[in-house]
Amino acid sequence: MEMDVAIAGVGMTDVGVHEGSTWLELAVAAISEAIEDAEIDKSEIEAVFTTPIGYTIDQEKFIAQRLAEYLSIPSRSMAEIDCGGASSLIAVRLLCNEISSGRIRAGLVFAAHIDLTPEKMAAASQEIVHLIRMANGMYGSYDSRLGMLSPMPYYAMSIQRYMHEFDVAPVDIARLPVLLRENAAKNPKAQYKDPITVEDVLSSKMLCPPIHLLESCPVSHGAGAVVLARASDVKERGVLVIGYGEAHDDSHFIPATKDLSRFPAVELSSLEACRAAGISPDDVDVAEVYGAFAGVELMCYEELGFFERGQALAALAQGKTAIGGDVAINTSGGRLSLGHAPYATPLFEIYEITTQLRGEAGDRQVNGAKIGLVHAEHGMINGSAVMILEGG
Amino acid sequence: MNGFLSNLEDSAARLFYDELQNGRLMTTKCERCALVFFPPRITCPDCLGGEIKWVQLSGKGTLYAFTQQHQSLAFRKPTVVGIVELDDARGRIFSIIDVAWEEARIGMRLKVDFFDSPFGFKMHKFLPEE
Ligand SMILES: [Zn+2]
Numbered sequence: 001m002e003m004d005v006a007i008a009g010v011g012m013t014d015v016g017v018h019e020g021s022t023w024l025e026l027a028v029a030a031i032s033e034a035i036e037d038a039e040i041d042k043s044e045i046e047a048v049f050t051t052p053i054g055y056t057i058d059q060e061k062f063i064a065q066r067l068a069e070y071l072s073i074p075s076r077s078m079a080e081i082d083c084g085g086a087s088s089l090i091a092v093r094l095l096c097n098e099i100s101s102g103r104i105r106a107g108l109v110f111a112a113h114i115d116l117t118p119e120k121m122a123a124a125s126q127e128i129v130h131l132i133r134m135a136n137g138m139y140g141s142y143d144s145r146l147g148m149l150s151p152m153p154y155y156a157m158s159i160q161r162y163m164h165e166f167d168v169a170p171v172d173i174a175r176l177p178v179l180l181r182e183n184a185a186k187n188p189k190a191q192y193k194d195p196i197t198v199e200d201v202l203s204s205k206m207l208c209p210p211i212h213l214l215e216s217c218p219v220s221h222g223a224g225a226v227v228l229a230r231a232s233d234v235k236e237r238g239v240l241v242i243g244y245g246e247a248h249d250d251s252h253f254i255p256a257t258k259d260l261s262r263f264p265a266v267e268l269s270s271l272e273a274c275r276a277a278g279i280s281p282d283d284v285d286v287a288e289v290y291g292a293f294a295g296v297e298l299m300c301y302e303e304l305g306f307f308e309r310g311q312a313l314a315a316l317a318q319g320k321t322a323i324g325g326d327v328a329i330n331t332s333g334g335r336l337s338l339g340h341a342p343y344a345t346p347l348f349e350i351y352e353i354t355t356q357l358r359g360e361a362g363d364r365q366v367n368g369a370k371i372g373l374v375h376a377e378h379g380m381i382n383g384s385a386v387m388i389l390e391g392g
Numbered sequence: 393m394n395g396f397l398s399n400l401e402d403s404a405a406r407l408f409y410d411e412l413q414n415g416r417l418m419t420t421k422c423e424r425c426a427l428v429f430f431p432p433r434i435t436c437p438d439c440l441g442g443e444i445k446w447v448q449l450s451g452k453g454t455l456y457a458f459t460q461q462h463q464s465l466a467f468r469k470p471t472v473v474g475i476v477e478l479d480d481a482r483g484r485i486f487s488i489i490d491v492a493w494e495e496a497r498i499g500m501r502l503k504v505d506f507f508d509s510p511f512g513f514k515m516h517k518f519l520p521e522e
Contacts, residue, residue, distance in 0.1 A: 118463045119463070121463070122463035122464065122465075124396055124465060129395060129396055132396045132465070133396060133397070133398045133399075134398070136396065136397055136398045136465065137398030137399070140401065141400045141401045141402070141405035141408075141431070142405070142408075142431050142485070142486065143486045144397060144398050145397065145409075145509070145511070145515060146461075146464070146466070146467050146473055146486060146487070146488070147397075147461070147464040147465030147466035147467055147510075147511070148461075148464055148465075149463060149464050149465060150461075150462075150463060150464070152461075152462065153459050153460075153461055153473060156459035157456075157457035157458065157459050157474070157475060158457075160457050160458070160459065160498075161456075161457050161498075164498055207462040208459045208460060208461060208462050209459055209460055209493075210459075254475060254484060254486060256429070256430075256437075256482060256483045256484065257482060257483070257484075260456070260457055260475070
């Protein structure tokens with residue numbers, strides 16, 4: 001696929017709890033960094049794409065318009081894209097299309113994410129009853145009646161099925177948070193950096209069995225921004241977009257009949273992206289995988305095509321996914337330790353892969369990294385998007 | 393407590409809960425292609441036929457997966473929640489599994505029962521079939 005589009009610049013805030021910061025303040029910080037990184041003048045930006053700013057907040061309307069006005073960026077293409085956790089990667093794809101169509105030369109995607117903490121939601125106070133209804137409403141007319149406020153039980157049952165089908169022991173999964181924490185310790189933007197052990201993971205609080213606290217992503221805040229431009233306009237630090245794939249299963253959360261242990265949308269989106277880029281998953285040097293919980297992250301490694309079905313746990317144990325392994329996955333620290341601010345997360349992933357492909361990742365640099373993969377999903381991995389990037 | 397729950401999305405969901413108050417687990421059947429599907433809908437998810445008929449389910453099924461909720465409005469640990477594959481409809485129901493955590497097993501046979509939920513209406517739950 002000849003897209004002729006490059007990532008020109010990236011920016012992101014620290015991931016974590018930005019107590020007292022507004023979405024607008026976080027967005028401005030990320031956008032300023034991305035524009036400076038792209039070494040282009042703000043006047044060259046012709047498109048502004050964004051996402052909503054959280055699942056359970058008093059959503060302000062017209063986010064893109066507000067930001068463009070605030071930073072004085074006139075444009076010829078503007079949209080707010082909402083497709084759950086995959087939103088900002090889909091926004092990047094739409095901007096790529098705008099650029100390859102020739103209508104736009106350069107544009108900006110940004111996403112800020114702020115959410116209620118699960119603790120505040122579960123306290124169910126009258127002041128936030130409208131936000132709790134919003135959170136509960138995500139689970140439809142039937143599951144919502146179980147008092148759902150989080151999708152974690154879905155993920156727990158998906159992991160349970162995988163463990164059941166492949167006879168997986170808890171320790172096999174518990175190795176992943178340990179590795180991700182090692183990576184995060186080398187990333188100044190990460191939310192959690194203190195080392196942990198397998199014993200720490202297995203003795204941490206059991207949230208939704210089989211998911212322990214340390215196998216769960218946190219609810220984080222943060223913002224990310226990406227400047228895209230025609231490849232021919234971008235200087236030597238540009239990273240090329242060489243493939244994209246996207247698929248949405250006809251399910252949302254619990255599939256009606258399909259296996260809960262499979263994510264067909266991930267497999268399909270990876271196949272499409274790799275075919276478009278003319279590569280095989282084995283050619284990927286560094287990947288950011290959108291795994292909100294340790295078990296499903298490992299299941300996604302298989303659906304993406306990095307390992308055969310049932311083999312991701314052995315690959316993890318053998319160090320194949322570590323920095324220096326066959327494919328370095330989630331060198332940023334991943335959702336578990338970098339932190340997870342869903343609408344912004346795909347832009348954090350692009351930030352990490354771009355940094356790696358430029359050779360600027362410092363202590364966590366993957367030597368000779370040339371091909372990178374970015375993955376995002378929505379629902380309970382019912383939909384998936386994959387982008388392949390190539391370094392210069 | 394009920395005030396914290398979101399609105400039901402369609403008339404099929406409202407009718408489903410109305411019937412549940414009378415101790416009946418109901419769903420819809422497509423008159424065009426004969427598919428019985430769960431949850432009930434105002435249109436057939438296969439052929440988009442709009443002519444649907446309400447049918448009562450036997451309430452029997454098999455436990456497909458289960459867990460416990462950590463933070464939620466109700467049914468937190470130690471309550472077990474799980475997905476039941478229904479014998480006589482295409483689809484699965486997410487429900488309370490009235491079995492101790494240690495006793496719950498994937499594949500166990502279950503049957504529906506009803507109880508008064510903390511939200512002020514009758515809800516379904518599943519017990520071992522025996
Ligand atoms: Zn039909």
